[in-house]
Amino acid sequence: xxxxxxxxxxxxxxxxxxxxxxxxxxxxxxxxxxxxxxxxxxxxxxxxxxxxxxxxxxxxxxxxxxxxxxxxxxxxxxxxxxxxxxxxxxxxxxxxxxxxxxxxxxxxxxxxxxxxxxxxxxxxxxxxxxxxxxxxxxxxxxxxxxxxxxxxxxxxxxxxxxxxxxxxxxxxxxxxxxxxxxxxxxxxxxxxxxxxxxxxxxxxxxxxxxxxxxxxxxxxxxxxxxxxxxxxxxxxxxxxxxxxxxxxx
Amino acid sequence: xxxxxxxxxxxxxxxxxxxxxxxxxxxxxxxxxxxxxxxxxxxxxxxxxxxxxxxxxxxxxxxxxxxxxxxxxxxxxxxxxxxxxxxxxxxxxxxxxxxxxxxxxxxxxxxxxxxxxxxxxxxxxxxxxxxxxxxxxxxxxxxxxxxxxxxxxxxxxxxxxxxxxxxxxxxxxxxxxxxxxxxxxxxxxxxxxxxxxxxxxxxxxxxxxxxxxxxxxxxxxxxxxxxxxxxxxxxxxxxxxxxxxxxxxxxxxxxxxxxxxxxxxxxxxxxxxxxxxxxxxxxxxxxxxxxxxxxxxxxxxxxxxxxxxxxxxxxxxxxxxxxxxx
Amino acid sequence: xxxxxxxxxxxxxxxxxxxxxxxxxxxxxxxxxxxxxxxxxxxxxxxxxxxxxxxxxxxxxxxxxxxxxxxxxxxxxxxxxxxxxxxxxxxxxxxxxxxxxxxxxxxxxxxxxxxxxxxxxxxxxxxxxxxxxxxxxxxxxxxxxxxxxxxxxxxxxxxxxxxxxxxxxxxxxxxxxxxxxxxxxxxxxxxxxxxxxxxxxxxxxxxxxxxxxxxxxxxxxxxxxxxxxxxxxxxxxxxxxxxxxxxxxxxxxxxxxxxxxxxxxxxxxxxxxxxxxxxxxxxxxxxxxxx
Numbered sequence: 001x002x003x004x005x006x007x008x009x010x011x012x013x014x015x016x017x018x019x020x021x022x023x024x025x026x027x028x029x030x031x032x033x034x035x036x037x038x039x040x041x042x043x044x045x046x047x048x049x050x051x052x053x054x055x056x057x058x059x060x061x062x063x064x065x066x067x068x069x070x071x072x073x074x075x076x077x078x079x080x081x082x083x084x085x086x087x088x089x090x091x092x093x094x095x096x097x098x099x100x101x102x103x104x105x106x107x108x109x110x111x112x113x114x115x116x117x118x119x120x121x122x123x124x125x126x127x128x129x130x131x132x133x134x135x136x137x138x139x140x141x142x143x144x145x146x147x148x149x150x151x152x153x154x155x156x157x158x159x160x161x162x163x164x165x166x167x168x169x170x171x172x173x174x175x176x177x178x179x180x181x182x183x184x185x186x187x188x189x190x191x192x193x194x195x196x197x198x199x200x201x202x203x204x205x206x207x208x209x210x211x212x213x214x215x216x217x218x219x220x221x222x223x224x225x226x227x228x229x230x231x232x233x234x235x236x237x238x239x240x241x242x243x244x245x246x247x248x249x
Numbered sequence: 250x251x252x253x254x255x256x257x258x259x260x261x262x263x264x265x266x267x268x269x270x271x272x273x274x275x276x277x278x279x280x281x282x283x284x285x286x287x288x289x290x291x292x293x294x295x296x297x298x299x300x301x302x303x304x305x306x307x308x309x310x311x312x313x314x315x316x317x318x319x320x321x322x323x324x325x326x327x328x329x330x331x332x333x334x335x336x337x338x339x340x341x342x343x344x345x346x347x348x349x350x351x352x353x354x355x356x357x358x359x360x361x362x363x364x365x366x367x368x369x370x371x372x373x374x375x376x377x378x379x380x381x382x383x384x385x386x387x388x389x390x391x392x393x394x395x396x397x398x399x400x401x402x403x404x405x406x407x408x409x410x411x412x413x414x415x416x417x418x419x420x421x422x423x424x425x426x427x428x429x430x431x432x433x434x435x436x437x438x439x440x441x442x443x444x445x446x447x448x449x450x451x452x453x454x455x456x457x458x459x460x461x462x463x464x465x466x467x468x469x470x471x472x473x474x475x476x477x478x479x480x481x482x483x484x485x486x487x488x489x490x491x492x493x494x495x496x497x498x499x500x501x502x503x504x505x506x507x508x509x510x511x512x513x514x515x516x517x518x519x520x521x522x523x524x525x526x527x528x529x530x531x532x533x534x535x536x537x538x539x540x541x542x543x544x545x546x547x548x549x550x551x552x553x554x555x556x557x558x559x560x561x562x563x564x565x566x567x568x569x570x571x572x573x574x575x
Numbered sequence: 576x577x578x579x580x581x582x583x584x585x586x587x588x589x590x591x592x593x594x595x596x597x598x599x600x601x602x603x604x605x606x607x608x609x610x611x612x613x614x615x616x617x618x619x620x621x622x623x624x625x626x627x628x629x630x631x632x633x634x635x636x637x638x639x640x641x642x643x644x645x646x647x648x649x650x651x652x653x654x655x656x657x658x659x660x661x662x663x664x665x666x667x668x669x670x671x672x673x674x675x676x677x678x679x680x681x682x683x684x685x686x687x688x689x690x691x692x693x694x695x696x697x698x699x700x701x702x703x704x705x706x707x708x709x710x711x712x713x714x715x716x717x718x719x720x721x722x723x724x725x726x727x728x729x730x731x732x733x734x735x736x737x738x739x740x741x742x743x744x745x746x747x748x749x750x751x752x753x754x755x756x757x758x759x760x761x762x763x764x765x766x767x768x769x770x771x772x773x774x775x776x777x778x779x780x781x782x783x784x785x786x787x788x789x790x791x792x793x794x795x796x797x798x799x800x801x802x803x804x805x806x807x808x809x810x811x812x813x814x815x816x817x818x819x820x821x822x823x824x825x826x827x828x829x830x831x832x833x834x835x836x837x838x839x840x841x842x843x844x845x846x847x848x849x850x851x852x853x854x855x856x857x858x859x860x861x862x863x864x865x866x
Contacts, residue, residue: 545683
């Protein structure tokens with residue numbers, strides 16, 4: 001199987017502090033891959049380097065065979081890399097439909113058009129509505145994001161990323177901060193994500209990880225401790241040591 | 250008119266009947282209040298100026314204290330052009346638009362790489378620089394005295410600027426209508442939604458692949474161009490341009506007017522200047538100090554209690570009248 | 576050559592005096608902006624108040640120069656505390672636009688009050704005898720007034736810098752500037768810290784305004800006219816530091832004096848151009864921290 005996203009010897013240091021140390025990582029096509037590790041292990045830093053928010057000190061990021069280490073965020077998005085944020089990063093004063101529509105319009109190349117009203121671009125609206133329906137939040141399309149409960153906002157967060165039709169989707173703690181009663185919905189959504197998208201998920205919730213992931217990478221203090229199938233990871237003694245006491249979010 | 254423009258992919262760009270109000274009012278003033286046409290022209294010009302600011306401030310979220318730079322640059326460009334080349338008003342307006350637009354593009358390219366205090370500071374620095382240049386380059390700008398008796402020819406060779414101000418008023422009104430149409434169209438377009446996105450969440454915009462810098466720069470340039478047109482109109486209708494078109498006080502005053510009417514509403518830019526200038530015309534003559542005091546207190550009041558300005562208050566009143574659970 | 580050197584010394588001297596005053600006024604602004612993240616465009620109001628109050632104390636109450644100065648600073652500091660508790664503190668979490676609007680409103684109010692109380696024309700500060708005339712220093716004579724300005728500002732700066740490094744207050748300010756949330760969670764009462772620091776900054780501004788009343792004239796439009804300079808000093812120096820605005824003030828003070836002397840036809844142009852250049856190269860200021 002070909003790797004759709006790879007890192008080679010990826011390193012990041014802030015002065016004397018090393019937050020990423022020679023990370024070798026492969027994400028396969030159609031992957032359901034989880035990245036776990038204790039707090040401060042460098043998971044979000046890793047994601048930020050994948051998306052281009054943070055530049056690595058050394059090493060490279062390769063997307064679909066192309067070295068994208070020097071590319072800006074927007075260019076990576078255009079090449080099919082999408083992400084969600086650990087804390088909701090939404091357009092608070094805009095409607096749910098517009099939140100999702102913005103990404104779709106960018107992808108379709110119409111987001112910069114000035115001369116016709118946005119409502120005339122039916123394709124954007126229809127695609128956004130379809131996406132919202134598939135996530136079960138079509139009823140909230142006209143609501144302002146800031147008025148929604150946190151769990152629904154989290155779904156909007158995922159919807160925006162899906163609107164970009166990514167080939168690779170990076171989900172940064174999709175269930176974080178969501179009360180247990182609402183997180184079931186998010187799990188369903190994750191289950192039903194298109195099979196052809198390669199998905200990397202950072203999570204602390206071990207239930208979610210073991211339910212969702214087919215492969216797991218464990219990151220500790222910026223280094224990959226071990227990588228394998230859920231069974232292998234569950235049985236690995238080193239992982240147990242690292243997670244002593246930790247297990248559920 | 251009383252609700253924020255319904256932008257977005259599910260919004261509606263259709264004209265609502267209430268949006269005809271400002272134009273009806275203008276026509277009424279033209280026919281029934283001929284003594285106020287000079288003041289009316291000034292109000293119309295400032296409305297255009299306020300619309301240009303609302304585009305980048307209200308919709309784009311770029312806080313600037315330096316917008317007078319483009320207004321003033323356009324005003325001087327029109328004045329110098331009329332004095333040195335020809336007094337044709339439409340050509341002069343085109344020159345003002347291009348000059349201010351270019352200045353907006355050049356300065357915007359540079360300052361939009363920053364944000365927050367640095368950006369605010371740079372906008373102040375730019376308007377201060379333009380002021381200094383206008384102040385010192387006496388040969389061209391007339392320095393502290395300004396340019397008097399700027400020649401102005403009939404529009405299209407047909408419509409002379411009469412001494413009652415009728416031509417001037419209609420001229421400004423038509424230009425305002427064009428400017429209004431442009432801003433309204435932009436705000437309702439996909440570009441407008443994108444601009445709102447850059448205002449609401451810069452980080453997210455980058456993460457969806459939007460060219461944030463480019464969009465902001467486009468909006469900034471268009472805004473500068475409109476401000477410059479407004480400035481040019483002022484020069485042409487008063488046949489004078491002086492340092493008062495520039496500087497922090499001019500920018501600050503415009504900001505007050507826009508906030509008074511209501512930011513990010515298009516029609517806030519109509520209501521604010523109208524109310525402010527009419528009140529100023531009457532009250533400031535009585536006592537300039539108390540006028541300044543009143544404006545200061547009003548501003549503090551708006552920030553504390555009425556962020557949406559006059560139109561925001563109107564919205565709230567309407568909601569109350571409709572009763573709970575509408 | 577002699578004349579050139581003489582003019583260099585003169586420029587350095589006058590520039591230094593001007594820079595010191597700019598610093599005294601702006602340092603409070605830098606600290607409060609770095610500490611509270613609040614865009615306080617109205618800072619010049621405190622400087623103006625200091626100057627006007629000192630003049631009133633001397634002319635109407637017959638006080639001597641030094642007591643009048645001290646009284647003015649204390650009154651302004653206390654008044655600013657009231658303002659901070661009543662109004663400013665409500666806007667700490669508000670957006671940038673709200674803060675800008677509020678402080679512009681304050682400027683309008685202050686300008687109107689000043690014009691009503693003191694009239695529209697510049698007001699001269701009566702100087703005490705020892706500050707009039709010339710002082711002999713290193714074989715040259717300098718205006719005594721500016722010597723006093725430089726010396727007293729230097730003392731003030733030393734006290735301030737030691738205070739920030741050595742006192743508990745200083746440690747709290749440095750912590751809160753660095754990371755406000757963290758400071759709160761280790762038990763620093765940020766509310767009291769803000770109020771106290773705000774009062775201190777305003778008092779310093781009043782001191783600068785009063786001390787510098789002969790360098791920067793007292794007029795009702797003072798907060799408008801001088802705002803750009805204070806903001807330039809703070810933004811090119813770097814927010815939240817003491818040394819940043821010092822560097823900024825010296826650069827602007829000496830630079831502006833030099834330009835106005837050698838190329839008066841360009842006026843303040845170079846100051847603004849330099850500001851733009853510096854901010855584009857380092858938006859956080861020369862000594863500021865990268866956000």
